[in-house]
Amino acid sequence: GIQNESFIATKVSQYSCQRKTTLNNYNKKFTDAFEVMAENYEFKENEIFCLEFLRASSLLKSLPFSVTRMKDIQGLPCVGDQVRDLIEEIIEEGESSKVKEVLNDERYKAFKQFTSVFGVGVKTSEKWYRMGLRTVEEVKADKTLKLSKMQKAGFLYYEDLVSCVSKAEADAVSLIVKNTVCSFLPDALVTITGGFRRGKNIGHDIDFLITNPGPREDDELLHKVTDLWKKQGLLLYCDIIESTFVKEQLPSRQVDAMDHFQKCFAILKLYQPRVDNSTCTMSKKLGMAEVKDWKAIRVDLVITPFEQYPYALLGWTGSRQFGRDLRRYAAHERKMILDNHGLYDRRKRIFLKAGSEEEIFAHLGLDYVEPWERNA
Ligand code: TTP
Ligand code: MN
Ligand code: MN
Ligand code: MN
Known part of the structure; x- marks a missing residue:
């Protein structure tokens, strides 16, 4: 309604560090779907498509209303063709066949299980999948596998660690x-x-x-x-x-x-x-x-x-996507390099000191974003 239109009229930034993203997500139906797609691309080591869906997810999480019509996403950044098609399908059908397909995919299901074990990433999952393994139980039962100390602990405490x-x-x-x-x-x-x-x-x-x-x-x-x-x-x-x-x-x-x-x-x-x-x-x-x-x-x-x-606090508070966008913003909009140790101004060729997170945002010329607004 009117509320949506007046919101769209004010320009939404492509960077999550210029948006407020609380845990109050009005578009979970869409963002859950995007996250499944992103994860599937992560398992396929397709970083570009993975990031495309993560950025779209993060953008929809920041909207103060539920998307119900294609008109609602008009003029928004981070919405490429793949994302637009998925939104359209969910608006029309209530769910997405593409997402359903991924959720039923043998490879996705196996990788999802394997990576839920502490110490197991995409590389190890790939190896196990190629060996014909499909479930955590099958991996546990295979006594010929050489597990790292971390993975052994991961299997030993599996039930506790998967419960949040x-x-x-x-x-x-x-x-x-x-x-x-x-x-x-x-x-x-x-x-x-x-x-x-x-x-x-x-x-x-x-x-x-x-x-x-x-x-x-x-x-x-x-x-x-x-x-x-x-x-x-x-x-x-x-x-x-x-x-x-x-x-x-x-x-x-x-x-x-x-x-x-x-x-x-x-x-x-x-x-x-x-x-x-x-x-x-x-x-x-x-x-x-x-x-x-x-x-x-x-x-x-x-x-x-x-x-x-302060730099470590900003980095470790996350979210991961918020951190990515802060670094991307620093590099592309300010010619600065940000990491968990400091901020380097490439034009002035100096490290910028900061005594608080607020000072880091100020160095970057950004409005301060509270920790609970960083759930991008
Ligand atoms: P995580 O603990 O992985 O994520 P989280 O606390 O946001 O969510 P969860 O409930 O799943 O634990 O990482 C916390 C933040 O720390 C994340 O934004 C990324 C950052 N981080 C680093 O900066 N360096 C690192 O080496 C790691 C592992 C994480
Ligand atoms: Mn952690
Ligand atoms: Mn954590
Ligand atoms: Mn995590």
Whole structure:
């Protein structure tokens, strides 16, 4: 109606960092469909088509109304022919035959299962698919496969890890992380990032950023923290990646490059107090199998130097698409290079310092976007 037309009249940016995207999605019917298409192209390693659908999904998530007619998407960026056809089909039929086809595709279904295992990406899935494997059970049963330490943990805790992390679980883990870190470094700053900082109430993992406002960093901190958890029997898996940061090195221009911070991809054992205590006592008295009173939770810990903290916070808060668009905007609209460590002005040939996320947006000439508006 009138509300839609007046909205379209104001120009919508092709960059999600110039839009507000809350979790209030009026176009889920479309964006779910786009995400299936994007994922299928990701499995086929077709990055261009994958990004086309991710950008369209992110754009429709930012609209303050539901798309019901083709007229509603008139003049919007990020809508190519493929996307337009899909929108038209969903408007007319209520669903898309193309998406249904993908959801029933043997290769898509197998890749979807394989990549749901921690430590398994598209490359490994491709290998298993070519060997004729189709399900997680088939991979588990194949004793000839050489699995990485990460994949072994992925299969061992599969059921727990595929079930999402709740906000309550994130808060409980947050307390553990803060207490342990502060027992070694009382002034350390521990911040939850990723989806939970964007206001999501579920996630596939919990992301933490750790920094020490003092003059010096402690590159032993992560080792001390994980060693303590190991002693306490709380650490189910841990892979510490040492820092590879080189000062004065220009930020990476690659849009999806990994950063150089010291970090740890871990699986923690979170004890969950049982709602009904009697079941537990009863089963013990009767000599029955012990009731599992814990859940395996994926946790990412990242250590950053204090002066890089705002850049790390911006990068790790995401969403992934929001981060991609920030870097693309910096490069194409400002001749600057942004990554999780800093912002380089190629014209002035200097690194721009920032004490907060607000200052980074200001350096880029962008209006500030709150974390809960970054769900692109
Ligand atoms: P994720 O934890 O993968 O994603 P998420 O928290 O948004 O969603 P989920 O609920 O599925 O966990 O990554 C968080 C953000 O961190 C994401 O925007 C990308 C960014 N990131 C980096 O900047 N560098 C990295 O090496 C990784 C793994 C992620
Ligand atoms: Mn996360
Ligand atoms: Mn994720
Ligand atoms: Mn993560």
